[in-house]
Amino acid sequence: xxxxxxxxxxxxxxxxxxxxxxxxxxxxxxxxxxxxxxxxxxxxxxxxxxxxxxxxxxxxxxxxxxxxxxxxxxxxxxxxxxxxxxxxxxxxxxxxxxxxxxxxxxxxxxxxxxxxxxxxxxxxxxxxxxxxxxxxxxxxxxxxxxxxxxxxxxxxxxxxxxxxxxxxxxxxxxxxxxxxxxxxxxxxxxxxxxxxxxxxxxxxxxxxxxxxxxxxxxxxxxxxxxxxxxxxxxxxxxxxxxxxxxxxxxxxxxxxxxxxxxxxxxxxxxxxxxxxxxxxxxxxxxxxxxxxxxxxxxxxxxxxxxxxxxxxxxxxxxxxxxxxxxxxxxxxxxxxxxxxxxxxxxxxxxxxxxxxxxxxxxxxxxxxxxxxxxxxxxxxxxxxxxxxxxxxxxxxxxxxxxxxxxxxxxxxxxxxxxxxxxxxxxxxxxxxxxxxxxxxxxxxxxxxxxxxxxxxxxxxxxxxxxxxxxxxxxxxxxxxxxxxxxxxxxxxxxxxxxxxxxxxxxxxxxxxxxxxxxxxxxxxxxxxxxxxxxxxxxxxxxxxxxxxxxxxxxxxxxxxxxxxxxxxxxxxxxxxxxxxxxxxxxxxxxxxxxxxxxxxxxxxxxxxxxxxxxxxxxxxxxxxxxxxxxxxxxxxxxxxxxxxxxxxxxxxxxxxxxxxxxxxxxxxxxxxxxxxxxxxxxxxxxxxxxxxxxxxxxxxxxxxxxxxxxxxxxxxxxxxxxxxxxxxxx
Amino acid sequence: xxxxxxxxxxxxxxxxxxxxxxxxxxxxxxxxxxxxxxxxxxxxxxxxxxxxxxxxxxxxxxxxxxxxxxxxxxxxxxxxxxxxxxxxxxxxxxxxxxxxxxxxxxxxxxxxxxxxxxxxxxxxxxxxxxxxxxxxxxxxxxxxxxxxxxxxxxxxxxxxxxxxxxxxxxxxxxxxxxxxxxxxxxxxxxxxxxxxxxxxxxxxxxxxxxxxxxxxxxxxxxxxxxxxxxxxxxxxxxxxxxxxxxxxxxxxxxxxxx
Numbered sequence: 001x002x003x004x005x006x007x008x009x010x011x012x013x014x015x016x017x018x019x020x021x022x023x024x025x026x027x028x029x030x031x032x033x034x035x036x037x038x039x040x041x042x043x044x045x046x047x048x049x050x051x052x053x054x055x056x057x058x059x060x061x062x063x064x065x066x067x068x069x070x071x072x073x074x075x076x077x078x079x080x081x082x083x084x085x086x087x088x089x090x091x092x093x094x095x096x097x098x099x100x101x102x103x104x105x106x107x108x109x110x111x112x113x114x115x116x117x118x119x120x121x122x123x124x125x126x127x128x129x130x131x132x133x134x135x136x137x138x139x140x141x142x143x144x145x146x147x148x149x150x151x152x153x154x155x156x157x158x159x160x161x162x163x164x165x166x167x168x169x170x171x172x173x174x175x176x177x178x179x180x181x182x183x184x185x186x187x188x189x190x191x192x193x194x195x196x197x198x199x200x201x202x203x204x205x206x207x208x209x210x211x212x213x214x215x216x217x218x219x220x221x222x223x224x225x226x227x228x229x230x231x232x233x234x235x236x237x238x239x240x241x242x243x244x245x246x247x248x249x250x251x252x253x254x255x256x257x258x259x260x261x262x263x264x265x266x267x268x269x270x271x272x273x274x275x276x277x278x279x280x281x282x283x284x285x286x287x288x289x290x291x292x293x294x295x296x297x298x299x300x301x302x303x304x305x306x307x308x309x310x311x312x313x314x315x316x317x318x319x320x321x322x323x324x325x326x327x328x329x330x331x332x333x334x335x336x337x338x339x340x341x342x343x344x345x346x347x348x349x350x351x352x353x354x355x356x357x358x359x360x361x362x363x364x365x366x367x368x369x370x371x372x373x374x375x376x377x378x379x380x381x382x383x384x385x386x387x388x389x390x391x392x393x394x395x396x397x398x399x400x401x402x403x404x405x406x407x408x409x410x411x412x413x414x415x416x417x418x419x420x421x422x423x424x425x426x427x428x429x430x431x432x433x434x435x436x437x438x439x440x441x442x443x444x445x446x447x448x449x450x451x452x453x454x455x456x457x458x459x460x461x462x463x464x465x466x467x468x469x470x471x472x473x474x475x476x477x478x479x480x481x482x483x484x485x486x487x488x489x490x491x492x493x494x495x496x497x498x499x500x501x502x503x504x505x506x507x508x509x510x511x512x513x514x515x516x517x518x519x520x521x522x523x524x525x526x527x528x529x530x531x532x533x534x535x536x537x538x539x540x541x542x543x544x545x546x547x548x549x550x551x552x553x554x555x556x557x558x559x560x561x562x563x564x565x566x567x568x569x570x571x572x573x574x575x576x577x578x579x580x581x582x583x584x585x586x587x588x589x590x591x592x593x594x595x596x597x598x599x600x601x602x603x604x605x606x607x608x609x610x611x612x613x614x615x616x617x618x619x620x621x622x623x624x625x626x627x628x629x630x631x632x633x634x635x636x637x638x639x640x641x642x643x644x645x646x647x648x649x650x651x652x653x654x655x656x657x658x659x660x661x662x663x664x665x666x667x668x669x670x671x672x673x674x675x676x677x678x679x680x681x682x683x684x685x686x687x688x689x690x691x692x693x694x695x696x697x698x699x700x701x702x703x704x705x706x707x708x709x710x711x712x713x714x715x716x717x718x719x720x721x722x723x724x725x726x727x728x729x730x
Numbered sequence: 731x732x733x734x735x736x737x738x739x740x741x742x743x744x745x746x747x748x749x750x751x752x753x754x755x756x757x758x759x760x761x762x763x764x765x766x767x768x769x770x771x772x773x774x775x776x777x778x779x780x781x782x783x784x785x786x787x788x789x790x791x792x793x794x795x796x797x798x799x800x801x802x803x804x805x806x807x808x809x810x811x812x813x814x815x816x817x818x819x820x821x822x823x824x825x826x827x828x829x830x831x832x833x834x835x836x837x838x839x840x841x842x843x844x845x846x847x848x849x850x851x852x853x854x855x856x857x858x859x860x861x862x863x864x865x866x867x868x869x870x871x872x873x874x875x876x877x878x879x880x881x882x883x884x885x886x887x888x889x890x891x892x893x894x895x896x897x898x899x900x901x902x903x904x905x906x907x908x909x910x911x912x913x914x915x916x917x918x919x920x921x922x923x924x925x926x927x928x929x930x931x932x933x934x935x936x937x938x939x940x941x942x943x944x945x946x947x948x949x950x951x952x953x954x955x956x957x958x959x960x961x962x963x964x965x966x967x968x969x970x971x972x973x974x975x976x977x978x979x980x981x982x983x984x985x986x987x988x
């Protein structure tokens with residue numbers, strides 16, 4: 001970038017003598033330090049400065065479209081690497097340019113963004129050493145650039161080997177606490193680069209996707225950004241904040257204050273601060289900004305008038321009108337330039353179309369107009385609503401859907417692509433049955449000009465990526481398939497898409513080996529249960545020794561099986577009964593000898609877990625101790641029995657055989673409560689008989705002692721005559 | 731193999747043969763490499779010190795595998811925060827057993843979702859592991875050691891507080907929900923009013939249920955924790971002794987362990 005030198009030589013008269021200002025070498029460190037510390041965001045500065053230099057090197061080498069390669073620091077290699085494929089630097093250039101503060105070879109041309117001769121030392125803002133490898137003249141030379149005690153810095157040649165490559169590699173060690181900042185900063189720094197670098201994250205082996213600004217209107221040098229934010233001057237790959245307060249024109253200041261404007265200017269058109277983080281608002285810069293903005297807004301107005309006149313439909317014309325002529329401050333400014341928007345020869349005065357309908361009209365002509373708008377985010381994701389409206393406000397990207405059928409399958413599935421588009425605010429749905437549409441167009445002739453999008457013609461398209469809980473939505477082609485396998489890797493994981501739990505599969509129902517299936521509808525098990533809630537059930541199967549693949553069949557396939565043509569296929573429910581019976585047959589005592597009630601927990605019964613605790617030591621031989629031991633024994637079989645309890649088959653078998661459990665915890669609990677009536681006043685939350693917290697001791701073990709003391713007291717006052725048994729209790 | 735280097739206070743640059751390296755002082759092997767370079771150790775011996783991935787595998791006796799930049803324990807991918815823990819342990823030359831115990835306890839957690847959220851929580855500082863593989867976190871309680879929510883649960887030193895896991899949601903998008911809450915230091919320190927104090931809690935990774943996305947993943951819902959000490963200052967170490975002997979605990983001992 002050419003730096004403008006606008007200071008003329010002073011005239012002088014009668015001067016006796018003069019002394020030039022100097023920098024004492026002893027103070028050099030201080031001055032150099034000021035330059036290095038000028039960056040308010042050192043990480044951004046490092047990424048920006050070395051990438052700008054790399055891009056300039058590509059321009060110089062005649063390869064301006066080649067990407068610079070950046071490798072982010074990772075846990076296993078904490079080095080930020082920036083590699084260009086230009087000509088590299090000779091030994092002399094390393095000494096005269098790279099190691100010299102303020103030296104630059106780019107001040108003779110505005111083809112280059114660099115000019116200050118400081119950026120290549122910017123790494124010193126975050127580290128006290130980094131290395132530069134220059135591939136030049138058949139050699140690869142690696143220098144370590146480091147800050148020595150002088151604080152000015154030195155470069156030491158560490159290696160010099162033969163190499164056929166060309167270019168420059170900057171390697172900067174990044175401290176652990178700065179690593180995550182590098183990636184997020186890179187996304188911001190490179191958004192204005194014409195040729196964005198290729199950035200690799202070695203930790204995830206992925207390439208970082210860089211975005212570009214989205215615009216409501218592209219007026220040439222001036223673009224009106226969609227997102228709210230600072231207005232910027234874009235010059236040579238870099239965005240500089242545009243401070244409205246620095247502009248001498250009230251009108252321009254108002255526009256910049258109220259809109260996010262990106263003004264593209266040629267390299268060297270305005271002056272920049274040494275940190276390259278701001279513009280230098282000297283008179284030259286201010287004058288250039290006013291001139292560029294004034295010219296740019298005229299161009300925006302002229303282009304908008306032409307775009308509106310050339311629009312193929314009213315919707316497009318109105319969307320341009322909305323962002324340019326309807327814009328606060330900008331619209332009046334452009335109108336004052338004498339520019340008038342006309343569509344088909346008629347002047348546009350509003351971007352809003354009235355569609356006010358009475359209840360009688362709605363009922364008679366079966367027509368409604370509703371607004372589809374984004375409400376807010378809630379814990380289930382985005383939330384949208386359809387509300388009746390009496391006007392269609394057209395903005396950039398507004399879509400008006402037309403719904404003429406009695407029902408459109410999966411309305412939201414069809415409009416999802418639009419809803420998930422960044423910047424989406426509003427769409428409209430015109431529902432018209434019979435002659436409703438004709439009536440509407442007759443009443444509001446402008447609607448004849450609108451291009452509606454028939455909702456039934458909108459195909460299920462690939463859903464855009466969403467970031468709900470970090471789970472990306474993928475293609476939804478699976479909806480057309482009928483046979484799947486349960487993705488066991490997804491069990492227990494969260495996805496907002498039910499189809500994520502199923503993998504597409506090809507199954508021949510005639511296969512003699514058959515298999516185990518679940519009936520699924522809309523990817524829900526039995527059309528009701530989300531597979532993400534299937535973890536516990538699935539794990540219980542695995543505990544029973546189940547290790548087969550689980551297929552998911554849509555109802556049409558299940559119907560085929562139920563006809564009896566493919567008996568080798570069994571439902572998971574039937575398989576479960578089979579497995580349970582097999583397990584009971586192997587270990588009948590475990591099932592038939594106990595009766596347990598853990599599945600029917602009440603608040604009181606929750607404390608059974610505490611009662612079973614090893615920390616609660618009860619007097620040996622007491623009714624309480626028997627009950628406690630029975631609970632502990634039963635708990636070993638909880639899983640099996642709780643599963644069986646749900647199986648009518650097993651239950652029916654026990655009834656039919658009139659099998660009574662040898663240990664019935666229900667009865668033992670009754671006996672326990674009868675013998676120790678104070679037990680019901682025991683407060684498990686506070687480990688005390690009293691609710692008053694002041695009596696509570698710190699340690700649970702000590703509190704347990706209160707309960708065991710009480711039980712001991714009861715037993716001593718009222719000795720047990722016989723061992724408790726079920727008959728006695730009854 | 732030719733070796734050349736510049737060793738500075740915060741970083742070092744070195745070339746060994748045709749390879750060049752730049753590492754910050756936070757690198758787990760920085761001190762070892764610095765000493766080796768200054769001692770004139772042959773390049774062949776220094777080279778593996780820069781290869782952090784291999785060093786992690788070696789340090790964990792192969793229990794940790796690194797495939798495609800991702801880290802696995804017992805064939806399950808573990809979060810980056812675990813790698814940070816390993817690197818910290820390596821850097822501080824701590825034994826690897828507590829890490830194994832920690833990971834084994836993590837694997838005992840029945841929910842993959844809970845395990846993944848736990849890794850996010852452990853990104854925060856001052857959450858050291860204990861030698862038996864648990865970790866410490868913080869909780870704000872009243873000056874009388876009662877919880878803020880109900881005012882009925884005592885959190886005195888040595889208390890074990892537990893509730894059934896099935897009553898606690900493992901959905902991280904639910905900011906407020908039933909559960910026993912602990913947090914990172916900043917969260918606990920900022921929680922509650924003037925009548926409060928912070929206690930240190932020991933948590934078995936098996937008992938972690940969820941890490942809500944609000945509060946920058948600084949709070950955690952668990953189904954059981956043990957209060958082990960009063961908070962007296964940030965715990966900067968990566969590994970602390972167990973708080974095994976409940977009975978012998980008193981405030982002096984707690985202070986001496988930090």
